[in-house]
Amino acid sequence: xxxxxxxxxxxxxxxxxxxxxxxxxxxxxxxxxxxxxxxxxxxxxxxxxxxxxxxxxxxxxxxxxxxxxxxxxxxxxxxxxxxxxxxxxxxxxxxxxxxxxxxxxxxxxxxxxxxxxxxxxxxxxxxxxxxxxxxxxxxxxxxxxxxxxxxxxxxxxxxxxxxxxxxxxxxxxxxxxxxxxxxxxxxxxxxxxxxxxxxxxxxxxxxxxxxxxxxxxxxxxxxxxxxxxxxxxxxxxxxxxxxxxxxxxxxxxxxxxxxxxxxxxxxxxxxxxxxxxxxxxxxxxxxxxxxxxxxxxxxxxxxxxxxxxxxxxxxxxxxxxxxxxxxxxxxxxxxxxxxxxxxxxxxxxxxxxxxxxxxxxxxxxxxxxxxxxxxxxxxxxxxxxxxxxxxxxxxxxxxxxxxxxxxxxxxxxxxxxxxxxxxxxxxxxxxxxxxxxxxxxxxxxxxxxxxxxxxxxxxxxxxxxxxxxxxxxxxxxxxxxxxxxxxxxxxxxxxxxxxxxxxxxxxxxxxxxxxxxxxxxxxxxxxxxxxxxxxxxxxxxxxxxxxxxxxxxxxxxxxxxxxxxxxxxxxxxxxxxxxxxxxxxxxxxxxxxxxxxxxxxxxxxxxxxxxxxxxxxxxxxxxxxxxxxxxxxxxxxxxxxxxxxxxxxxxxxxxxxx
Amino acid sequence: xxxxxxxxxxxxxxxxxxxxxxxxxxxxxxxxxxxxxxxxxxxxxxxxxxxxxxxxxxxxxxxxxxxxxxxxxxxxxxxxxxxxxxxxxxxxxxxxxxxxxxxxxxxxxxxxxxxxxxxxxxxxxxxxxxxxxxxxxxxxxxxxxxxxxxxxxxxxxxxxxxxxxxxxxxxxxxxx
Numbered sequence: 103x104x105x106x107x108x109x110x111x112x113x114x115x116x117x118x119x120x121x122x123x124x125x126x127x128x129x130x131x132x133x134x135x136x137x138x139x140x141x142x143x144x145x146x147x148x149x150x151x152x153x154x155x156x157x158x159x160x161x162x163x164x165x166x167x168x169x170x171x172x173x174x175x176x177x178x179x180x181x182x183x184x185x186x187x188x189x190x191x192x193x194x195x196x197x198x199x200x201x202x203x204x205x206x207x208x209x210x211x212x213x214x215x216x217x218x219x220x221x222x223x224x225x226x227x228x229x230x231x232x233x234x235x236x237x238x239x240x241x242x243x244x245x246x247x248x249x250x251x252x253x254x255x256x257x258x259x260x261x262x263x264x265x266x267x268x269x270x271x272x273x274x275x276x277x278x279x280x281x282x283x284x285x286x287x288x289x290x291x292x293x294x295x296x297x298x299x300x301x302x303x304x305x306x307x308x309x310x311x312x313x314x315x316x317x318x319x320x321x322x323x324x325x326x327x328x329x330x331x332x333x334x335x336x337x338x339x340x341x342x343x344x345x346x347x348x349x350x351x352x353x354x355x356x357x358x359x360x361x362x363x364x365x366x367x368x369x370x371x372x373x374x375x376x377x378x379x380x381x382x383x384x385x386x387x388x389x390x391x392x393x394x395x396x397x398x399x400x401x402x403x404x405x406x407x408x409x410x411x412x413x414x415x416x417x418x419x420x421x422x423x424x425x426x427x428x429x430x431x432x433x434x435x436x437x438x439x440x441x442x443x444x445x446x447x448x449x450x451x452x453x454x455x456x457x458x459x460x461x462x463x464x465x466x467x468x469x470x471x472x473x474x475x476x477x478x479x480x481x482x483x484x485x486x487x488x489x490x491x492x493x494x495x496x497x498x499x500x501x502x503x504x505x506x507x508x509x510x511x512x513x514x515x516x517x518x519x520x521x522x523x524x525x526x527x528x529x530x531x532x533x534x535x536x537x538x539x540x541x542x543x544x545x546x547x548x549x550x551x552x553x554x555x556x557x558x559x560x561x562x563x564x565x566x567x568x569x570x571x572x573x574x575x576x577x578x579x580x581x582x583x584x585x586x587x588x589x590x591x592x593x594x595x596x597x598x599x600x601x602x603x604x605x606x607x608x609x610x611x612x613x614x615x616x617x618x619x620x621x622x623x624x625x626x627x628x629x630x631x632x633x634x635x636x637x638x639x640x641x642x643x644x645x646x647x648x649x650x651x652x653x654x655x656x657x658x659x660x661x662x663x664x665x666x667x668x669x670x671x672x673x674x675x676x677x678x679x680x681x682x683x684x685x686x687x688x689x690x691x692x693x694x695x696x697x698x699x700x701x702x703x704x705x706x707x708x709x710x711x712x713x714x715x716x717x718x719x720x721x722x723x724x725x726x727x728x729x730x731x732x733x734x735x736x737x738x739x740x741x742x743x744x745x746x747x748x749x750x751x752x753x754x755x756x757x758x759x760x
Numbered sequence: 761x762x763x764x765x766x767x768x769x770x771x772x773x774x775x776x777x778x779x780x781x782x783x784x785x786x787x788x789x790x791x792x793x794x795x796x797x798x799x800x801x802x803x804x805x806x807x808x809x810x811x812x813x814x815x816x817x818x819x820x821x822x823x824x825x826x827x828x829x830x831x832x833x834x835x836x837x838x839x840x841x842x843x844x845x846x847x848x849x850x851x852x853x854x855x856x857x858x859x860x861x862x863x864x865x866x867x868x869x870x871x872x873x874x875x876x877x878x879x880x881x882x883x884x885x886x887x888x889x890x891x892x893x894x895x896x897x898x899x900x901x902x903x904x905x906x907x908x909x910x911x912x913x914x915x916x917x918x919x920x921x922x923x924x925x926x927x928x929x930x931x932x933x934x935x936x
Contacts, residue, residue, distance in 0.1 A: 383768075386772075417776065417779055420779075425772060425773070428769040472778065677833075
């Protein structure tokens with residue numbers, strides 16, 4: 103019964119979405135308020151229908167109704183409750199339903215928060231949002247129906263893929279999708295604005311919170327995914343440049359550029375072209391991300407479920423959405439205002455440079471990810487681009503970007519000169535020399551030392567820029583404190599995001615320069631040396647627990663003969679799914695993680711043990727969470743509180759307006 | 761319309777072309793690296809007799825269907841009657857690889873469901889399974905007289921799979 107209600111709700115949602123994509127657009131064209139008003143109601147109704155369908159599927163999973171094929175394949179009556187919930191989106195069909203649910207949530211929020219938007223703009227944006235819904239609802243109904251019944255009904259389900267049975271992964275997809283799909287707002291409003299021929303500051307100010315929201319969720323989602331892969335997949339790394347990781351990183355890079363462009367557009371009325379193109383690109387990359395994961399076009403550790411027919415469908419959606427939007431851009435971009443001009447050395451100039459570097463970085467990652475496809479097109483070999491490519495191409499671009507991040511925020515709008523910041527540069531150089539020498543003294547790596555110094559320079563630049571907002575040193579401390587309280591959310595957002603970047607950079611540098619690993623086949627009592635640590639295999643234990651068989655190793659880690667910790671690592675075999683997973687043994691410390699994993703082996707020859715020393719790896723995630731947190735803080739900015747009523751306050755508080 | 765404004769669209773069109781091309785490729789073809797290569801060398805023991813060594817030489821010389829199974833494998837239960845039927849009707853040697861199993865469980869399972877195998881190789885530690893690049897059970901390989909792998913089937917051998925895919929290949933191999 104539940105499955106039928108869900109099925110019907112989805113069909114009704116598709117019909118409503120068709121209505122939503124046609125009526126408001128027509129209404130805007132004819133300037134008919136009644137037709138346009140249909141958009142608002144359709145968006146809400148569509149959300150209610152999709153939410154009903156999602157609730158039905160959740161009830162099917164939680165209630166272990168195995169007459170529904172999807173639940174039979176991906177759930178199990180004995181599974182912990184959390185995984186019955188997360189099992190809903192731990193599979194292709196359910197995750198696409200979650201995708202559409204989030205899309206419809208964003209759609210329904212437009213009429214709620216957009217009361218003050220120009221009616222035609224809102225109607226057109228809702229219509230575009232409706233078209234995306236039509237595409238994805240049709241995709242679900244025709245290629246990935248989650249409500250198919252199964253006959254005969256199995257006694258129990260097959261269980262969730264054991265790799266996915268983890269709290270980290272229960273929340274990873276929803277966060278990631280909130281980010282991915284959030285960019286649909288930027289897309290819809292960009293397309294609507296192109297049709298209107300009006301991209302202005304009001305538009306930008308209304309859209310910016312949505313971009314911030316999407317970006318923050320995406321940041322949090324990627325971070326969570328990285329943490330999960332670190333401890334669950336047992337790769338011993340925090341980022342593997344795996345295609346699926348890369349495709350979630352691409353919209354993030356472009357989203358970052360979008361975030362900065364829309365800020366300029368809202369404040370200075372320039373960079374309209376950038377904003378619109380980046381808005382379209384960010385969402386297109388999200389679609390490409392969905393396409394790659396769901397089609398299996400690239401071979402990846404993440405390809406849990408692949409089906410070419412679905413790939414064709416998503417590719418067509420992508421071609422229509424992005425192709426349509428870019429065609430519109432080609433035809434209509436002359437209507438966009440160019441805004442006031444600015445000098446090369448100015449805050450705008452810096453942000454243009456920021457955009458260019460981010461786009462180059464995106465292209466680099468994109469090429470690295472899709473290069474195997476390219477090679478395959480011209481020759482017959484399947485290849486895979488590894489980390490070395492990204493280290494050599496992506497890293498230098500990011501270092502350059504960070505170099506500019508340290509000074510960019512200090513520049514003033516319109517026009518500035520490098521000479522004016524002489525004092526800052528001298529301070530920064532002295533600081534960098536000190537940090538470089540200190541780090542070199544302890545770390546014995548000149549590259550690592552320079553990189554850490556660059557992170558310090560970024561933190562210093564960020565502190566100075568924030569300090570200037572507080573008029574630190576110019577007025578009394580009490581007054582600075584008072585200014586601190588009156589800083590806008592976006593000022594805090596800037597501070598935490600850029601500081602987060604500096605923190606993450608320390609972690610990334612430490613991991614790539616001072617991280618160490620070793621692997622060997624060990625028998626009980628034998629040991630491995632990693633950096634200055636000794637990993638000794640002490641115990642091996644095998645048995646059965648819950649729904650898996652395990653092989654457990656106790657590994658004692660000591661430094662200079664002093665026992666630090668005994669780590670437990672497991673290899674688990676899940677007979678129901680015929681899968682092996684690994685549980686790494688990790689000692690987490692702020693300064694360094696000690697990490698060990700066990701592989702294949704037997705009593706006679708010993709077991710494969712992989713041991714790692716990961717200095718400051720936690721800083722990467724702490725930094726990334728800082729960035730996500732910064733985005734949410736920016737949302738609290740009173741000037742951005744989902745209204746467009748007041749363009750005035752932007753100039754009313756000059757101290758807060760940077 | 762300026763050249764500059766149409767550029768994003770052109771770049772995107774090229775991209776879609778590549779993605780469309782990528783779709784025509786089957787991601788599973790990476791398995792095909794094994795096709796037409798010699799069956800991997802191995803040295804394991806017989807399921808029923810831990811002292812009896814089985815090597816590749818025991819398999820080759822005639823056309824063999826190598827079937828990977830395990831007593832823990834649910835799908836294998838479903839596949840098994842077909843194998844038993846083939847062992848009686850089809851003129852082909854079937855060799856089993858008991859994967860990730862214990863001897864007791866493996867033998868009990870074959871006793872319960874019938875033993876269609878000419879030989880059963882016991883591979884508890886995935887020594888042969890890794891060389892074969894096995895992704896799960898059941899999986900089956902058709903090996904020709906020269907000891908080369910000629911076809912790999914992932915999943916259950918159903919009536920349809922046998923009639924439409926495997927049987928014609930066996931016929932073809934016989935004519936070579």
